[in-house]
Amino acid sequence: MARAVARLLIRYLLLACGVVLLNFLLPRLLPGDPLNVGAAEGLDLGPPLTAAAGHQLRTYYHLDEPPAGQLFAYLGDLARGDLGWSIARSAPVSGLLLNRLPWTLGLLGTTLIFSASGGTALGLLAGWAPGSRRDRRLVALMAALSALPEFLVALGLLLIFAVTLRWFPLLGGQTPFAQYSADPLGSGQRALDVGLHLILPAAALVLAGIAGFALIARDVTVGIRYAPWLIVARAKGLSERQIAFRHALPHLAGPLLTYFGLRLGAVLGGALVVERVFNIPGLGLLAYEAIRERDYPVLQALFLLAGLGVLAANCVVEFLYLRLARRQPARYE
Amino acid sequence: MRSNMTRRQFLRGLAGLAGAGVLSGCGTAGVTSTAGPSATTPTIGTAGPTTRRQAALLRFAWWTDVGNLTPFQVSTMGPGGVVLLSLLFDTLTWKNAQGIIPWLAKSWEVTPDGRSYTFHLVTNAAWQDGKPLTADDIKFSFDYYAKHPYRWMSTGVVESATVLGPGQVQLRLKRPYAAFLEDIAGTVPMIPRHIWEAVADPVKYTSADATLGSGPFRFVSRDETAGAYRLTANPAYWRGQPTVGEWRQFTVPAAARVEVVRQGSADVSLSSDASVRDLLASDPHLRIFATAPLSIVRLAINTTHPPLDRKEVRQAIAYALDRARIATTVTHGPAIVGSAGVVPPETPWYNPNLKQYAYDPAQAQKLLGGQPLTLNLIADAGAREPELMRPMLKAVGITLNVQNVDPATRNQLLTEGNFQVALTSHIGVGGDPDYLRRWYAGEEANAFAQGSIFHNDEYAKLGLEEAAALDPAQRRAAIFRMQEILAEELPTIVLYHRRFYWVYDPAVFTPLETAGGIMNGIPFPNNKLALLGES
Amino acid sequence: MSEGRALAWIGGSVGVVCTLVVIAPWLAPYDPGALAGPPLAPPDAAHLLGTNDVGQDLWSGLLYGVRTSVLVAGSVTLLSTALSWGIGLAAGMSRAAESVLLPLAELLLALPSLPLYLLTVTLVGPSLLHLILVLALLSWPPFARIVRSLVLIVRAAPYVEAAQALGATPAHIIRHHLLPATLDVLPTKLILTVRFAVFTEATLAFLGLGDPATISCGTMLNHAFDDPLLFSRPVWPWLVLPPAAAIVLLVLLTVWFSQALEGRRAQATHVAVPESTSSKVS
16 A cells, blocks of 8 residues: 555656646747737737847846756746746736636536536436436436537526626626625625626536536446345345435445546636636636737646646545545445 | 616616715615616715816726736736826826827927937926926936836837936937837836836836826726726826726626626727627717727738739739728728728828729739739638638639738747738827838837838838938928838738727716827827816 | 437438538538628528628538538547557557556646647647647547556456467457457547547637638637627527537537447447546546
């Protein structure tokens, strides 16, 4: 066990190094110059900088140094915990990320909780009676949902509920400039406001993500329905509900956990699209804009955060799996 | 429409109340007091007695965050940042509907060699912390920008700044520069010496006093994530108190920008789609202001690249394109076909007597001599013009390959000269016409010179002449001749000139058209004069 | 509905779509790039689905757009599957290959997928060929890992060791023992990759990284959302709904078709796609 854990950690450490290197490399491979990115919508007006002034700025951001020098500077900053200074936004990158992290985490957290729990419940419900009408209907519904990409769900919800019916705000994470009092009533209003803004984006992500969880949960449930320990449980006179919750649910944990870890990367992508559609100031939207702006420091930090996040999550999942695998046989004794 | 109206007023009422600090967490009180059936435009503004018509609040929906509002941190991606910055900081000169007017400088003289400008400052200007604005500050600003460039406009032509006496500062230029008063004196913000002289790295200076200027508005707060800004009127402004109490600006994506004004959560916004006029024609509470056509959509042509090195081929392309149809189709409004001389109509430097290239496919075929061509076109994602151009060019034997790139990639390819034809659309062609020289002089470090590969001795000579000219008539003649050369040689083909359609609520905002656009050609009607109740 | 009838229906629909895709150029009433009518005309007899912001016929656009989606889905699926199996088999057979390929796969899996695609497509420029290559080259890791693990299991089986001892060549072992053992997950890979390709092509096009030269459901949606007045005028039903429905229908048909096939093959309760193997492909 200890050796397996050590091997796991070393493997992930090496991968993390790879992620750091790729982070540095990928943004710099993009064509374009962070100091000359241009705007869209015909409002482009490259400021008339002279070559000399341009050179001054280039030196300031160390863009004229050879890549190796830039890499060492980046690694040095990273070692000191400094994520750098955004070129396009003229702000510390760590601050930019911290401002956006709550939005993305809030959105993704809500989404993962609802789609994982809802999906598991639906999967159990369907898989408990395989082939029944309920099962067939649920499976058909889940298949239909899984045929919907996130951005379409998001667009659909936006057009129907925000544009046409005007039940929800059009865009943003909260009402701009809203001022709330410091008392609990004020924070309640703020929570209500943010909630109202996030319902549609979260619903979009849940709708697009629930099918995966539901289908896995159903498959696993179908697989274990006639397992010997279940028959024993039934013989003991436990009700179906008790069996489902006490005995079947723990068995779903393993596969769902794996799926959960593997989904993380994709969920981040989904968040990007949904944040873009609803203009939620999260990390995804920042990534989208930073790519357009060739903002190397921001891109590096974002890929680092996402890459290490996914690695860490996978590492934890694998670790749990190791422990689960060790404990599993005990249940059959 | 009716329910729309009450909703709008209701929301404005709420916003006004919130702004005045009346709404203390009790939503229901606000509802009963403003949403009654007989509600007219609520009277807002509890700031005290005022003599002029006051709008407590103006909310502007813009398309991006524009950075920190200091001259060293403001975003130069698009003009939104520098226009907002002009509310906080003042310049030596400014522009109104007619042209250049005195601002921080109440008058100025220029020496006969055109190299020394002496500015006499107004006496009552002050920084927002109460300290007087002096000639020392002006000198300091230019000295400081020499070390730390202002990114919207280079001050490289300024050799030195000298204080001649109280309220008198002399700027010495490296060479005579005709565009100086409009492009530099009227664009570069003046900064307080007592704050910046201690700052070694202004790009990373984020203290609260970094946004302190001498302008009509004070910076209050910025929500970086929402691209939202709050500015309040500076009651002690040296030109008088602004008529707008608070300026709020926030970021709204294109598809929603007009809608937020209709739904009442913003008062001013803009669209490039002319059909917004029909859409809002029936709305009694909103008006549309069409700016002068200061945005151009043009093809930059690499004139060193065969077969485009032959002017006949470039002219053939111009004849082959039904530019009026392209303009109408894309903007959904009346076409303003591109002037072959680049300078847009309705601006002071426009030469109306140029060779123009009316749609004439037969002429195009004649110029091409029946030879089939293949051209590669670089265009931004989402640009509709290439699709419209393709069949028109096909009809005269030119096959068009379109390469879709994002703006940063486009700029890179253009800067490197690594292209045949590129579609670009931008502003900055309404103000001082020195850009005609700068585009093709090869001294620009950036996007402004995008894809401007054109070598013509007479043109280059005229450019030097125009830039140094002190006599307005002589300068005008040079600029007009330069437009003639452009029209004959066509190093760039202007497809069309574009207006922006500003949607606004007349109760809180009165648009003001600036001669040739704010500063160096920005087609915004929110010149700060409009917010000061001047014109 | 019986299994057979369902299969017939779904198979028929797949056939119809394939036919539509092939004969799109003859079926489309207009050139999808041509200005065929007034801008933003509502659906009528001349324009079955109306026209877009510049007056292009949307029904013609849709026919061509579905064609693009099918082309992308097909090519990406073939390429990505070939890569997954090739790399998975190689990593399962040779330790040297494994030490290079496995970390590469894990690295690709660690980076957030959509930003990575955005970045890569921005890097190489958005043409249809680039898009297909990028999607195929970045989507092989999950199943390469699965194939490798299956190979490792089978290789350890006594009958394979026996075959090896009897002098079977590696090629023989791959063809007769390893490959068949991995074919169970092939349908899953195919469905998931079709879905992935259709989704990602549409998403990238929606984000402005589509190929301007080829019309697709995603570029149609992107143009619809580029309209600065989209939310202000009631045009979105015919601008947005048809391409959106087409995307959903394409993926649904693939899923149903494979489910029906599987149902007929196995007649078992195991209907759904085992998504646990899907990993990042979604």
